[in-house]
Amino acid sequence: MLQKLFTTLYQAVLGNPDPASLIPVYRQSIFPGVGLYTFFLALALALLFYVVLNRVLTTPYFKSSHWAVVLLLSAVLGATIAWQKAAADINAQLASTGQQLAVGEAATLKRYLWGFTATNALVAALFFVLLSFLVKSLSVSARTTPVRWPN
């Protein structure tokens, strides 16, 4: 289910993976793996911000500007995860099958990877925003960050 969910999500933004010979590795490994990692990354960052920094510890990091920094961090880490995971899985696939990409295919692959990286940055940010609203009620000092709603 997760595989289908994340594949649908990424392909809705990026279209089918290119070159077409790598579609199976994207669908079976990269999309679900990166999606899941990104989700847990966003969850970890949300718990760090709302529970650790603003419940367990007494810190001054409760403002919307601090939340925005964590949002940015989630996007950057999301992009990093996407690039690293996709590059590693594709290299492994190419190495295991002995497939060589043509010059034009390599350029296409790179363009698709950049698009995937940028998309996952947005996905990470989106996850963090959604999880913020789920987790914020566990917080003491950031219950109303970034907005008062739904409190």
Place this chain on the structure above:
Amino acid sequence: MAKLYIFGIGGTGSRVIRSLTMLLAAGVRVPNCDKVVPIIIDPDAQNGDMARTVELLKTYERLRKQLRLTPDSNDFFQTEIQTLASMAASENQPRDARVKETFVYNFGGMDESYRDFLHYDDMPVESRLLVDLLFTPANLQSKLTVGFKGSPNVGSVVLNQLVSSPEMEFFANSFAEGDRVFFISSIFGGTGAAGFPLLLKNLRNPRTALPRAELLNHAPMGALSVLPYFNLLADDGSAIDSNAFITKTKAALAYYQKNLQKLNALYYLGDQSTGQLANHEGGSAQQNNAHFIELVGALSVLDFMRQDTDYLLNNQPLHYEYGLEEDVRQVDFKALDPGQSRRLVGPDLTRLQLLALWCRHHLADTEQATYANHLQLRRAWREENFYLDLQRFLQDPQFGFETWLRELNSNERQFAPFALPATEDLNKVVNGQFTETGFFNKGITRDFVRVKLDKAIPAAVTGAEGPTAFIQAFSDVLRDVVTEKVPGF
């Protein structure tokens, strides 16, 4: 609901009421009483001391009206302060249109001379001779607009009109079982020295024309009579000479000894460590810095109210004086009796000072905090009347709490419980009682207080309930902070 009627007579009356108002704002409770009704009696309508006390009282009353506090707690502004008229309205008593919605007795703009007030020129010659014997020509020429210029012989005549006034009739009508009366005046001036015994005599007169005479005759009544505690700079052009303060005090005391009847408790206060103030006969220029004696005077009100009614009525007259734990020129909390005054005012005043510091230095930086968002404080602090009044109460340069502390700090004898000028460092608020800090214990930090406030207001508060939630949260949190972190209380 028992009430305390306080007659603040003359400039000293106003100044002691100012100090009492600060204590009540800090959450100090008046025992056996839910409501305080101050009545300021001063013919000098422009008097600076009176004007700013009235502004302070009005601000307090407006603030208090917007709060729905839990009875028997000791939150900021816990005790209600009301005018005679608004007190009657809140208890559904009939309204008297002649009684204005004000804390000040209305003398009706006396702008005539004392001579005209007496209708001297219409008197038979024998009466004129008697008047000439009792009053100096300067007394007779004196305009009554600025009061009695330290002449109790003038005051005792003019203030007789009080007894038949609508305000006194209204006061007597609203007087109920369990209510008490307290008079505050100085003994070395004109208005207070004359007004206090005159009022007492009339309220205790069994044949008085006032309503509810029986109740008034048996109600507990106390008084604070303030002996000299400041000197005035010599001024040949002024009718007031502070060299005569002691002489006038002796004369008044001799009179009191024989003529003060049926007073249940009398508090005497004075201070030989006196500073010199500018000599103003009255008017807006008469605006003396707050003095430690006035704060102690406010404590006499609390002490009087603390006492059991039967004890007051059966052991009269009780007489009290006040002594410092240490006779120091710079008084801080440690110079007060730890079992009484320090315990009574120290924690609560510290709490109010912490609130003032928070509003001055820390509120802006916590506008996005949970507590502030739940109160919608960023907007409310700038727009809502309650918060604007609170800022006025704490920060107004004329009558505010911060100004009051600065004045106490600069007077002689100096009352300096808090570090001034106030710093943002909440660990160094109380002089001589700094909060200890260490590597793992940062003491009272902004975040330490903010997190407590966040916990105190965990959910959104609707608009009308905001002021109450604000006051209750700050009262509870700052009480805990003082208890946990400030040593010596």
